[in-house]
Amino acid sequence: MTCDCELCELKSIFFTSLEADKVEAYCSSRAQRDVNAKDVIIRQGEAITEFIYLKEGLVKLYRDTPQGSQIIAIGKPFDFVSLLSVFADERYSYSVSALEDSTICVLKLDQVKKQVLENGKFAMKLITTMNRATDKIFFGYLDNHQKRLIGRIAGVILFFSEIYQSDVFDIPISRKEISQLVGMTIENVIRAISDLRKDGLIRAYGKNIEIIDKERLKKIFQYS
């Protein structure tokens, strides 16, 4: 009867806005699914029939364009990964795939819509959560694209350092993916990483990154 998603933000929306007897319905309609790294969770162009939420792990949101693949955002747990425009369209305009082995929660979109129709408190919370998620992605994107290459790279490194809560970590995306994330060529991304290494701000052996001088890295991030 109790869901095991102890820290689940979506659950908290349901629980604080649903009567006790409705919670059970939520629990039973919810499906949990484990996905492996590199698995595609959402495919651009597919019909939107589910409401998907990342419980554990790390994912990337990306879209394929004539100019190549473009990473829109990296999704952490407690981000509603399918929030970006779930209700806007019939079909996904982006894909989502797992960067690490992850666990997702899946709800039928109909169920969520039903809740919105029946439960104002739920609707209100959902709108707020959706807006926050979209805002974060959008304004984050705007901020990033005001910076030059080196600043964006510094941002990426600081971002993952924040996620892993450590100055030493394995970056979960390839150089190519970094280039798709920052919107520049792979060669120049590598050059920027090399520059940071040569200047003694980071150590970088393949995917393993160590931040040596976080303050200077933050300054580069800030002042582009």
Next chain:
Amino acid sequence: MTCDCELCELKSIFFTSLEADKVEAYCSSRAQRDVNAKDVIIRQGEAITEFIYLKEGLVKLYRDTPQGSQIIAIGKPFDFVSLLSVFADERYSYSVSALEDSTICVLKLDQVKKQVLENGKFAMKLITTMNRATDKIFFGYLDNHQKRLIGRIAGVILFFSEIYQSDVFDIPISRKEISQLVGMTIENVIRAISDLRKDGLIRAYGKNIEIIDKERLKKIFQYS
């Protein structure tokens, strides 16, 4: 008792989702306001207490950053100009000002929230409309920033041509604003416009623009 916003999308949301007796409450709580060109409608950093909708005219959404002013989008009638993150935060993270003399409709945000809480159908429609508006802005932005300067300029010209439904029009923004919209320097924006003029694709005397060769302009827009 009847609202005069005959074509108002917001009104249509209310009307199709409210019982007749509630419509009156909506009408009375709604305030219509005329604003002059260059008037600031929403100011970045201000508390969000109202729900604002563009009934007539043209506005720009922009934000001020340490690197200068950045235009996020141009808002036409039937765009919910305050939709972008109304519920996400306490304060606006962007400004809105009128490009032309415009008419806006203003609702107390409390009133809208109340409707969301009380009326599921209204909530559902609002979510859908918000998502669509945000999607359009966001993915439009992503598309634009994959293009080179000349393609973005072509896009801007085609955009306003679409708005005014004519190949001859006065562009409602300055060269500087175009540069803030496409995210490049004013000098290079001017050079790009000059190039289009020299190549015979457009005529351009100050703010007056005439599209001569729409097909080629579209090709430039499309293929960056």
Next chain:
DNA sequence: CGCGGCTTTGATGTTCATCAAGTAAAGTGG
């Protein structure tokens, strides 16, 4: 009239993309 802001053009420098080449790592079939 003259001041300040907007616009335009030219010259020059920086940032980034492209092309080319080579190394390392990782999967693939015999």
Next chain:
DNA sequence: CCACTTTACTTGATGAACATCAAAGCCGCG
């Protein structure tokens, strides 16, 4: 397990796209 292929990564050289600096013309406004 090893040769083989493929994919990811790295560095250098060159060129294109864009920013910056400088100067001058235009235009509206006090």
